[in-house]
Amino acid sequence: MGNDLLIWICVAFSTNNKLFLDVSNNERICETASFILLESIRWLYLVPSFKNLNKFDQFRLIEQSWSILFLLTSAEMKKFLLPDQTYSFDEDNQYPLFQSIIKDLILHSIDQIEYTLMKLIIIFNTRKLIYLLNSFKK
């Protein structure tokens, strides 16, 4: 079952930039999400410091930070920005909040190097960033 899902995600990955017109909005968002998730993790494996860790620690780090990594990659690739997108999977109406965070990130004009370093801080930081920020201020 895991294999089937992964193939589905990989198909979404490979077709992301040539979506068909008759694909529903939900499918389009799901395909983009799969693309972003896979791309986020693929990028991570290009980082030597991450690759050098043992498999267990790699998994733990991904498990605890995948959502913010997903968000940063989405903002970096300027995805999920289309206005007036209704999304039926979003039962708790959290999608607009997610979109607003991406827009906020884009407003800060973050360049590629800064995105890379921010993603590394998120990945390798095992505590809340507010503590990191406070220790930096001291």
Add this chain to the structure above:
Amino acid sequence: MIEKFFLAINNELHNHFLIDKYQKDALLMLTEYTKNYKYRRLAELLMLLSNIQEMMSTISLDKIFFQHLINRISMQNLLHSIIHHLPTYFP
């Protein structure tokens, strides 16, 4: 190796020292990179990240984007599956 994932009972990371080191390295690199801005840009980005971390704790991305998959496989197993098969699809 795969069994290691599932046999681990506690959530402690094995290489805490290494992970702290990498995190400090990244922070140092970000500091160096933004030296011309002094520390303003660094503080701005760290504050932004901190705020995002707070906001993201209220958002369930797995439920928003991967609900259709989670009905069949847990998010944890989905991530594990991606990690396990990544070299096959993207060598």
